Amino acid sequence: MSLLSIITKALNALDLDDEVNRLVIDRTVNVCRNRPHPWSTKHDYISWSGLTDRTYNARLLPAKAGDRVLDLCAAPGGKTLQLAARGCHVTALDVSDHRLEWVRENLARTGLTAELVAADALRWQPDALFDHILIDAPCSATGIFRRHPDVLHLKGNTDLAPVTLLQAALLRRAAAWLKPGGRLIYATCSLFPKEGERIAERVIAGLPREMIEASELPAGLKPAADGWVRTLPGQVEGGIDGFFIARFRKLPD
Numbered sequence: 001m002s003l004l005s006i007i008t009k010a011l012n013a014l015d016l017d018d019e020v021n022r023l024v025i026d027r028t029v030n031v032c033r034n035r036p037h038p039w040s041t042k043h044d045y046i047s048w049s050g051l052t053d054r055t056y057n058a059r060l061l062p063a064k065a066g067d068r069v070l071d072l073c074a075a076p077g078g079k080t081l082q083l084a085a086r087g088c089h090v091t092a093l094d095v096s097d098h099r100l101e102w103v104r105e106n107l108a109r110t111g112l113t114a115e116l117v118a119a120d121a122l123r124w125q126p127d128a129l130f131d132h133i134l135i136d137a138p139c140s141a142t143g144i145f146r147r148h149p150d151v152l153h154l155k156g157n158t159d160l161a162p163v164t165l166l167q168a169a170l171l172r173r174a175a176a177w178l179k180p181g182g183r184l185i186y187a188t189c190s191l192f193p194k195e196g197e198r199i200a201e202r203v204i205a206g207l208p209r210e211m212i213e214a215s216e217l218p219a220g221l222k223p224a225a226d227g228w229v230r231t232l233p234g235q236v237e238g239g240i241d242g243f244f245i246a247r248f249r250k251l252p253d
């Protein structure tokens, strides 16, 4: 069985809508049959590394030097590094001690600093509110299947209920830790609307969604009518990971 037919079969088994399936399969067919691998040219790699390295969502947070920023679910620390490099006081929290060690190593390697907290975000409470919060939530990771096709087999038939409950709870809890006027980014690298759009459209009192503007995005991407960003692997030349980003703004009490 060819790689293409394995991937196509796995995609068809997922509960994606037809349009999503079509885009994903089209791109996969192109990549497998006609085109060089998206990472095979320097140009593609450079063009899309800012997106595929999954740190893009941190750029949509208007955090500036001196701001207190919480990176919830931080390991291995890509966004923590980016925010720390901007001069933010970052609290990088992750439930996994082991994965937090990677954040520590990455900070040491780059000479950047952040406060590391090993804790379950569902139980932890901060001492003070944050200017901004980033949640790169645990998810099915189906959006990275271009690079890891096995993820469709490993996660494709997984019951999403537990992880979507966790995602919604993380968003609700974090909303209470944000200063008025502060922004919160919710992101996942999932293809499933249940882990993206369906979470972001939940109404949380005092935390309306804020439109992400086209001018904030790289060429080739545009926000959806609801103001969030949804990418699909077949969407841009050279390919891209599938991910979802929504931004919220905390209203004054």
Ligand SMILES: C[S@@+](CC[C@H](N)C(=O)[O-])C[C@H]1O[C@@H](n2cnc3c(N)ncnc32)[C@H](O)[C@@H]1O
Pocket (backbone or CB within 6 Å): 054, 055, 072, 073, 074, 075, 076, 077, 078, 079, 080, 093, 094, 095, 096, 099, 119, 120, 121, 122, 136, 137, 138, 139
């Ligand atoms: C998608 S990864 C985050 C990637 C990271 N933001 C980056 O840019 O490198 C999700 C992380 O959530 C963590 N996590 C899962 N459940 C958690 C919980 N209840 N509290 C805190 N962290 C959790 C996992 O250990 C994992 O490291």
